[in-house]
Amino acid sequence: MIKKAERIEKLPVYLFAQIDKAKREAIAKGVDIIDFGVGDPDLPTPNHIIEALYKAAQDPKNHRYPTYEGMLKFREAVASWYKKRFHIELNPEREVLTLIGAKEGIGHIPLAFINEGDIALIPDPGYPVYRAGVTFAGGIPHTMPLLKENNFLPDLDKIDRKIAKKAKLMFINYPNNPISAVADKDFFKKVVEFAKENNVIVCHDATYSELGYDGYQPHSFLEVEGAKEVGIEFHSLSKTYNMTGWRIGMACGNSDILAGLGSIKTNIDSGVFGAIQYAGIEALTGPQDCIAQNVATYKERRNILVNGLNKLGWDVPLPKVAFYVWIPVPEKYTSAKLCETLLEKCGIVMTPGNGFGKSGEGYIRAALTVDKSRIEEAIKRIGSLKF
Numbered sequence: 231m232i233k234k235a236e237r238i239e240k241l242p243v244y245l246f247a248q249i250d251k252a253k254r255e256a257i258a259k260g261v262d263i264i265d266f267g268v269g270d271p272d273l274p275t276p277n278h279i280i281e282a283l284y285k286a287a288q289d290p291k292n293h294r295y296p297t298y299e300g301m302l303k304f305r306e307a308v309a310s311w312y313k314k315r316f317h318i319e320l321n322p323e324r325e326v327l328t329l330i331g332a333k334e335g336i337g338h339i340p341l342a343f344i345n346e347g348d349i350a351l352i353p354d355p356g357y358p359v360y361r362a363g364v365t366f367a368g369g370i371p372h373t374m375p376l377l378k379e380n381n382f383l384p385d386l387d388k389i390d391r392k393i394a395k396k397a398k399l400m401f402i403n404y405p406n407n408p409i410s411a412v413a414d415k416d417f418f419k420k421v422v423e424f425a426k427e428n429n430v431i432v433c434h435d436a437t438y439s440e441l442g443y444d445g446y447q448p449h450s451f452l453e454v455e456g457a458k459e460v461g462i463e464f465h466s467l468s469k470t471y472n473m474t475g476w477r478i479g480m481a482c483g484n485s486d487i488l489a490g491l492g493s494i495k496t497n498i499d500s501g502v503f504g505a506i507q508y509a510g511i512e513a514l515t516g517p518q519d520c521i522a523q524n525v526a527t528y529k530e531r532r533n534i535l536v537n538g539l540n541k542l543g544w545d546v547p548l549p550k551v552a553f554y555v556w557i558p559v560p561e562k563y564t565s566a567k568l569c570e571t572l573l574e575k576c577g578i579v580m581t582p583g584n585g586f587g588k589s590g591e592g593y594i595r596a597a598l599t600v601d602k603s604r605i606e607e608a609i610k611r612i613g614s615l616k617f
């Protein structure tokens with residue numbers, strides 16, 4: 231028996247690995263599965279981005295080790311995208327860092343700032359990597375519940391003063407996964423105040439910043455005054471340009487915080503394949519119509535799922551961002567029980583809300599990365615059941 235390190239044994243089983251197992255078992259039994267589980271775009275990467283990769287892959291310069299912090303051209307493309315999109319000035323040399331996907335940066339940043347026993351504030355429910363990264367660094371995750379009565383924003387005044395003073399780092403994430411909640415600039419201002427008062431590093435995960443519906447445009451944390459003094463923001467090309475398989479993202483903002491993350495990365499990885507960075511430049515600076523197309527596709531799917539469930543008597547709000555529907559569980563069910571029933575009786579995979587943290591109990595998450603004909607089929611199957 232090979233004994234694993236405590237840091238691994240302390241972790242819950244990675245949520246999606248668990249769901250994947252149940253799904254595979256059902257598929258093996260011949261069930262026709264409709265999978266609303268993992269948020270992984272089913273739409274292809276736009277062609278002009280693939281062409282840029284193809285061209286750059288043929289240049290031997292790109293076959294060698296990339297630079298640790300990412301090529302300056304990519305970081306310049308990020309800076310000009312930020313300026314165009316958010317009207318924020320970033321110094322591409324010091325205020326932008328290339329990542330092997332946002333997950334990589336999120337997982338590594340606690341290693342740069344958390345000492346054994348330090349507290350990190352994480353959202354509950356939340357993307358599982360916040361907890362994992364903090365735990366791996368020897369830190370103690372302290373959850374901030376995201377509740378409906380607070381519009382799914384953490385109530386910073388409710389954080390125990392002693393905890394706040396001891397906290398070293400805070401993760402926030404808007405547009406939010408799994409809730410598809412939004413944050414306005416007033417909230418970000420409060421976060422900056424809190425961070426200054428308590429000397430906390432803010433890590434805002436803005437992976438879904440480009441997915442807003444019905445005219446809603448998500449904000450960058452860096453838009454509010456003082457944000458760059460206390461924090462950084464993670465972005466990803468994964469969800470915006472259907473590039474989850476490519477592995478490229480970026481962290482932007484405070485140069486000292488980025489330098490800390492950079493030192494960890496220099497010692498652990500060797501950067502992103504140069505040809506993928508060229509493809510990333512094309513994604514950020516080339517035609518942007520694919521974003522509008524994505525938004526239109528997800529919006530149509532969102533409407534079919536939400537309106538379909540509501541016609542069956544459920545009570546599901548329409549999300550205005552991201553590609554998740556956060557579905558309140560009908561009475562008499564728990565999150566886990568509902569997911570189990572949906573899988574067993576309907577061949578439908580959705581994710582139990584409590585898998586993202588205990589405040590997610592009472593909800594399940596559906597990712598809209600499923601073709602609309604399959605969503606219609608899912609509604610039909612759910613309609614044939616009594617809940």
Ligand SMILES: *Cc1c(COP(=O)(O)O)cnc(C)c1O
Pocket residue numbers: 269330331332333334357403407435437465466467468469474478479
């Ligand atoms: C998908 C996702 C990520 C990871 O993005 P990558 O760039 O593919 O690593 C990070 N944060 C949240 C909230 C996500 O949903």
